[in-house]
Amino acid sequence: MNLSVMIGPLKLRNPVITASGTSGYGEELSQYFDLSLLGAITMKGISLKPMEGNPPPRLWETPCGLLNSIGLQNVGLERFLREKLPFVRRFALPVIANILGNSLDEYMELAESLDGEVEAIELNISCPNVKKGGIFFGTDRSAVAELVSAVKKTLKKSLLITKLSPQADIKEFSKIAEDSGSDAISLINTIAGMAVDIETRRPVFKNIIAGLSGPAIKPIALRMVWEAVSTVKIPVIGIGGIMTAEDALEFLITGATAIEAGTANFIDPLSSIKIIDGIKQYMNRNGISDIRQIIGSIRL
Amino acid sequence: MNLSVMIGPLKLRNPVITASGTSGYGEELSQYFDLSLLGAITMKGISLKPMEGNPPPRLWETPCGLLNSIGLQNVGLERFLREKLPFVRRFALPVIANILGNSLDEYMELAESLDGEVEAIELNISCPNVKKGGIFFGTDRSAVAELVSAVKKTLKKSLLITKLSPQADIKEFSKIAEDSGSDAISLINTIAGMAVDIETRRPVFKNIIAGLSGPAIKPIALRMVWEAVSTVKIPVIGIGGIMTAEDALEFLITGATAIEAGTANFIDPLSSIKIIDGIKQYMNRNGISDIRQIIGSIRL
Amino acid sequence: MNLSISFKAEIVENTAITPDIFKLTLRPLDSFSEPLPGQFFMLSVSESHDPLLKRPFSIFNFKDRELQFLYRIRGRGTRLLSEKKQGQRISLTGPFGKSYPQPDKSTQEVWIVTGGLGIASLNFMINRLTGEGQRLKVLYGARTGPELRILEDIRVKEILIATEDGTEGFTGTVLDLFNSYSMNLQPSSLIYACGPQAVLSFIDQKAQERGIKAYLSLEERMACGFGVCLGCVIKTKEGYKRVCKEGPVFREGEVIW
Amino acid sequence: MNLSISFKAEIVENTAITPDIFKLTLRPLDSFSEPLPGQFFMLSVSESHDPLLKRPFSIFNFKDRELQFLYRIRGRGTRLLSEKKQGQRISLTGPFGKSYPQPDKSTQEVWIVTGGLGIASLNFMINRLTGEGQRLKVLYGARTGPELRILEDIRVKEILIATEDGTEGFTGTVLDLFNSYSMNLQPSSLIYACGPQAVLSFIDQKAQERGIKAYLSLEERMACGFGVCLGCVIKTKEGYKRVCKEGPVFREGEVIW
């Protein structure tokens, strides 16, 4: 049975990737299963300098969803290269570095330093949790075009994946990413959401707005992936509320070449392994020998 | 205890309205409670000619959400005026007519015929379930501006509420609606979503894309209401996943002058009555005598 | 005004009759309206928002103010329902839908044609009719013998059985059974049928051919159960109709299959 | 590799000790790792996606391969948990977090300072320590007498009680109790504390003032419980630390309250 897929020239053992910010730098998950069982792992978003992140509370549960306002806490590029990357490199799997800058220059510096160190770079242009940076790029047409082209030119070895914001028009921005040379796109990042504590009458989060993830957003994410695959030819990685193999299959059938599981990892560290197993079972049950017979097989 | 609120010059007994498409023309709900207990009732979207709607399946459950593809089945303007309106008029409550056209002319004809017959007209420019019409207007800046101005000029007696699409930039479109003379705005309509049947590998719905409602969308709707109230001065009616008094209070505290409950009516026809009771209890518990002390009372 | 449309009930019994068929008995804790045969309730299968929607179930029996349902595990909702234990509470709305009309004076014989869980909708009607001394013939089809256990409570003199695997009664489906007896149908007979679409459309056609009156009880996915969502429509000669409101019981010749 | 981090268990017992405090005993159905005192598990409170997140609960006791928890109904999740019945199954992940370090040789006396449900985290440690013959003094505060029922299983010679309403023992909080005994604390004493933030920050301050070692067990809202979401951080002198991973047990002087 073949489960392997190609993201451009990059071969993944199977289409299941853990999403950025939901699997740390692989250290914790590696205590529970052999990381090399995964298609790939995405590192927590990395910035040039270490970031402390937002003050608590950082989490709020909503119906079938999770609002988070982590604020991109991360160890910064230097410690990432020195401490975190060598650890995850011990496992035989592609590593995706998710990067976030406050300016084009910062993105460029991150990309240059990480080029060749990781198999792919996922440009996070869509995080709603920092005031400067992310969101600005994610919804500004020419800024995204400029950023993607510049980073693409810098990269000699690593693949470029652009991660889209659900706050932007997906068709338009997938096209911009493709035209600017991105090797693939991934979507969606969390959807901007909000919660109010009715007893204190305060927003739950200091930043007021936080990012919504989890099963609640799945139908929206799937629609956006559909919009993306109907627009571009480059591989699309589907993300959003994928908890089970059945969820993953919806995205693959719709045309995603691979998927990322995020919030699912919180509920069960073995989620991604269970998703892989479930996809195999589905293929067995339906007499499908190659996952490529599933990808994009939607019958209209 | 005062629960009454003003939507422009229109006084509502309380801020709880039933949403369009979730309370029919009032006939069914009136069997279960006295409609005049409501702040107002919104009629199922009305078009010039009767519409048959989409073929089944029209419903699909998602985590904490509901995808629907009703396709705006409705009796059309004439039968509405002849049969449906007289019935709901028996109850002492403001009636809101939700209207949908395929062209500016159709909207105008609907608005002219309904002017004075109902207390308010809610312009549905955002329904994702018909190919022509709705969605086109909802995300096209100048079309919305033109439509809202034209309808506003037509209306001599009824209030104009513009119902925004969550697919559009809320800040931008609330401003357009306000600048074009809308008396109030309501948001959000359902969010475009999708589902795939992994056994048949077909989209669940013939139209592929359907509208997502229910608790799943609440954090997104609340964020959008926050964006709207921070942008415009006209009253904002909050909609999206409101199931309980606690949910309603989140929207009111954030600045919505009133709320509409939609999907909640399906789960329990008495939902809106229970929401009103719950708001009263909250006010009692917190020694609040006037609902206006709650509206927009968010502490930043 | 009927504030009793939405109420809570306590589970008196929720027992497996076969591995996937359960009988659920509920004792309502609030006031509620008396159901009629053929009507249904919407039952919450979870105390949370997931699954979001209540599920429709026909009233299997109503006795001593207790509501009885018969259901088969089909998906997530019915599985969650089957895991509920005695003493737990559940929310309901209903009763909803049109009931089976009573036979009129001219009806000499009533045929009940159903299979599998279709009996859940007809059992209550059967009880009414036998109570009224109506002549009844029940044609019932099951996949296999053990599923006939769901008929244990049913007291009818004339009950004809078919099983698909031939473990009991006639070998075949309820339609095969119907075919081999249908010469006995009189123009003054009346048919009540509930079951899969294939059964209903077949009976519909036969009834029309023979000029016999038939009441068919349909199923569709539902969100509200009381007519406001327009989600449960089926195509009829007069356009889309709501199964929950204009149905679930339809006349022969009404539905476009 | 530790595939036993996520497993199912059957409810052996889930009984109310007071109207809002429950004892839950689980029999794991799959393999799992043995927990240490101070560690916690994440328990699913629903078989659906709502509530989405598992809830953290300290391991109250671990005996005969059964896991015991003590919990108070706080919100929706704990309410759903309290409605679960014997025989139902629930999903768990864990054990997670750092355990309470053992006292070292120089420790002459251990003080356990806690109140309310804080005992849920300390009971297992108390059992360990008494098993090892460690000299123990337990200072315990409850709102009111009946809540002391949760101490029934605890076998310690020296246990000092405070109730806020004075129905039993000392009148006041556990901090008042601590204050009136604290002259007995030796530099070679060791404190284990768990409870509301007010208790912990107070004990932290006193321990630092007196140069006494203290282990404080903290709580924060959690999504994952094993360090990947960065959601459960608290401020410490070395920046944000994860309660689930670097904690829940912290040393005196570490946390910025």
Ligand SMILES: Cc1cc2nc3c(=O)[nH]c(=O)nc-3n(C[C@H](O)[C@H](O)[C@H](O)COP(=O)(O)OP(=O)(O)OC[C@H]3O[C@@H](n4cnc5c(N)ncnc54)[C@H](O)[C@@H]3O)c2cc1C
């Ligand atoms: C008026 C009415 C009365 C009913 N009475 C009974 C009854 O007495 N006993 C009983 O066992 N069942 C009855 N049903 C069917 C029952 O409602 C469904 O089996 C149930 O809703 C399935 O829920 P689920 O979450 O387990 O399945 P899902 O996971 O939602 O779906 C599982 C499978 O069941 C099918 N299904 C789901 N809902 C329906 C539906 N409403 N109608 C037809 N197929 C459906 C789906 O297409 C899918 O193949 C009735 C349905 C209606 C409309």
Ligand SMILES: Cc1cc2nc3c(=O)[nH]c(=O)nc-3n(C[C@H](O)[C@H](O)[C@H](O)COP(=O)(O)OP(=O)(O)OC[C@H]3O[C@@H](n4cnc5c(N)ncnc54)[C@H](O)[C@@H]3O)c2cc1C
């Ligand atoms: C490591 C750890 C161990 C714990 N051990 C136990 C235990 O053994 N017994 C026990 O009864 N409880 C324990 N708790 C607390 C328990 O996890 C919460 O009470 C529970 O998650 C509340 O869930 P809920 O859905 O009922 O409440 P919610 O509806 O989510 O919230 C209700 C109230 O509880 C507060 N709350 C919610 N979650 C937490 C949390 N994680 N920490 C602090 N306050 C919270 C909220 O702020 C709110 O005021 C522990 C928490 C942690 C972090």
Ligand SMILES: Cc1cc2nc3c(=O)[nH]c(=O)nc-3n(C[C@H](O)[C@H](O)[C@H](O)COP(=O)(O)O)c2cc1C
């Ligand atoms: C706690 C948390 C932290 C996240 N951090 C990042 C991040 O650093 N970079 C990024 O691109 N996305 C981040 N995400 C977004 C996820 O990678 C993913 O796009 C999103 O959660 C939707 O998928 P899900 O519903 O499966 O979680 C984060 C999500 C969560 C819940």
Ligand SMILES: Cc1cc2nc3c(=O)[nH]c(=O)nc-3n(C[C@H](O)[C@H](O)[C@H](O)COP(=O)(O)O)c2cc1C
């Ligand atoms: C079955 C269904 C039908 C709807 N029909 C209409 C409609 O005719 N016109 C309209 O403006 N909105 C319609 N809506 C959208 C609702 O009015 C509301 O904006 C949306 O459902 C979000 O609110 P909720 O989450 O409370 O349901 C419909 C929604 C549902 C679920």
Ligand code: FES
């Ligand atoms: S289920 Fe809503 S109209 Fe029938």
Ligand code: FES
């Ligand atoms: S709960 Fe996720 S890092 Fe602690």
